[in-house]
Amino acid sequence: MPKLGMEPIRRAALIDATIAEIGATGSLDVTVGKIARRAGVSSGLAHHYFGGKEDILLAAMRHVMREYAREVLRGLQHSDTPLERVEAIVKGSFAISNFRADTIAAWLNFYVLALSSASARRLHRIYAARLRSNLSHAFRPLVGDRAEDLAARTAALIDGLYLHQGLAQNTPDGEGAMRHVIQFVENEVGV
Amino acid sequence: MPKLGMEPIRRAALIDATIAEIGATGSLDVTVGKIARRAGVSSGLAHHYFGGKEDILLAAMRHVMREYAREVLRGLQHSDTPLERVEAIVKGSFAISNFRADTIAAWLNFYVLALSSASARRLHRIYAARLRSNLSHAFRPLVGDRAEDLAARTAALIDGLYLHQGLAQNTPDGEGAMRHVIQFVENEVGV
Amino acid sequence: MPKLGMEPIRRAALIDATIAEIGATGSLDVTVGKIARRAGVSSGLAHHYFGGKEDILLAAMRHVMREYAREVLRGLQHSDTPLERVEAIVKGSFAISNFRADTIAAWLNFYVLALSSASARRLHRIYAARLRSNLSHAFRPLVGDRAEDLAARTAALIDGLYLHQGLAQNTPDGEGAMRHVIQFVENEVGV
């Protein structure tokens, strides 16, 4: 007899398994079968819940993005000055909850998937726009019209550091990456 | 005697076709058959010359990297001051010869491939080390001990802009990306 | 729940089809697709159950060897004198259950496969050692120290007759082959 309310548990398990699997192989050439096995369910069930492989991948990315958004939000709620707001966004990007080898691999693969998949592209645009907008608003009181420009550069730097950390031989160094960005920001806003 | 000296011609055609094909699909899920067809040869020939799919991909990336290195070198030869040297490296990264949609897609896919393929990783390390070293040398007369650090940040910014440009809806804007980096650099070295 | 317990049925069907296919072509240049079709399943399923072509081939041979061992065992259980034991082993080798054109073709191809495949060689060694040991034990009460030597010669004669029968134009004549060996044995032990 099927237990009631299993669905959310299964979905979560499959999403976690997906990220773990991407982290383990380093690519999206991950089989639904392996994801399902890692989640302790059958491959059929994975399809049943998500529809298809791409949907599983996107659900996993949505989860990662949600975690990231939550982290940033938490930071913003404790920020009073504009500079603190900027730093909260940056810190959220490199908080350990997102900045694990698994998650970084998922992000990078997702970026590249956005080149070929329309739905991934759509999802990516949402994320990118929100990050840009967050940064822009935070920067405006500090640099006025340069805010847009600075937000773009900051976002690029963040993503570039993700790339480098993802490809580095040692464990991702969130602290170090964060300092890079904050130093850059402080230099730009002239603290 | 058979047509002699076809090999370099075929190899070049296959490499070009590979980059074009990656650009067209946006991913490395590109079939040897399609690459070969685009190059006007049979799939068998592609294997004959390169050995296998991964070898074709790596050969294509080596070609792209060589083009990039050539571009940077050309710039460095016309540079007299340290700042000019930095700018030459940056300009090389965004010169139209590398900074086309095709090539950017290849670069991004290559970065992600380095997560899962040992030979891609090896190749990537060589490229990354050279870029870092070039920037570091150029920065040293300007900022002394901060050179290493600044080189890392600059490299990350460059790669981040690649990522953003690759995912932007419009044609890649090398000029704009370049200005971003140069502005960043000038701000950091305090011109 | 899906149809359960299909696995043993499919495996048996695939093994039978493999032997039939080898018999039909006379070689191991048999495609997984053809085997699968003959077994009434898809080629994917054959891989699913066995892993790969070589595994299918080896599973088929293990089946043939098991049948042979069973036949010999049955004979031995009804044997009281040493000579009867020898004859039981010989009869088992040429019993109709093994000595059909199909099976002979499989054996011969298997022998030759053992020249190039380590796992086939391993399997062959097991079979050869068991046959030798069975014969040796049976011969010892009859010829003492000559048992080893005689076992080797008998085994060679059996395999040689397999070869000849396999290549003969008419249907394999197990009876005739058997008589050859038994006559040889009786002559050697001096009955």
Place this chain on the structure above:
Amino acid sequence: MPKLGMEPIRRAALIDATIAEIGATGSLDVTVGKIARRAGVSSGLAHHYFGGKEDILLAAMRHVMREYAREVLRGLQHSDTPLERVEAIVKGSFAISNFRADTIAAWLNFYVLALSSASARRLHRIYAARLRSNLSHAFRPLVGDRAEDLAARTAALIDGLYLHQGLAQNTPDGEGAMRHVIQFVENEVGV
């Protein structure tokens, strides 16, 4: 300018290379390209001289069989008594000129090829008939009407020992195999 009289040299080199290649891989899954390379010529030339792969294989086997026939003939010419004649045939079968790992692998593969290839079968029949006839003639003065039967058994034993020696772990022991057969023969004819 092509040297005159190169053809026989090329053919011989290709035949030797074929046997060596079969010995090295232990199977007939030998590529024309490898054979040609080993012989120091192009794959095109191999086809030019022999027509196709099967023709190369058959030419190699014809060569092996010719060597064997020569060996036997030489032995027969020095034989005076019937028993000496039998022994000459047996010795020829295990003379080092045929009984090398390479050659044995070729023989065994050839036997199995005869199951699926009509021309190999034809060739095999010629060889088998000749061996049988040689043995039969030699046996007749010794055992009269049992000659046919004894020839068949002797031929089977010879081939069985080939099989066993080909699959043994150590270097082929022609001497030992020969003794096995001669002992068998002497026992049968009652020396």
Place this chain on the structure above:
DNA sequence: AATGAATGAGTTTTCATTCAT
């Protein structure tokens, strides 16, 4: 709900064979 049996399309890879030069 959940399984896992089953499919079959799609991809890489290998090679005998052909042929222009």
Place this chain on the structure above:
DNA sequence: GATGAATGAAAACTCATTCAT
């Protein structure tokens, strides 16, 4: 005569997806 460039058919193998139970 001789080359080796080029082809393309054939085969193994993988995997997303479907579906009966």
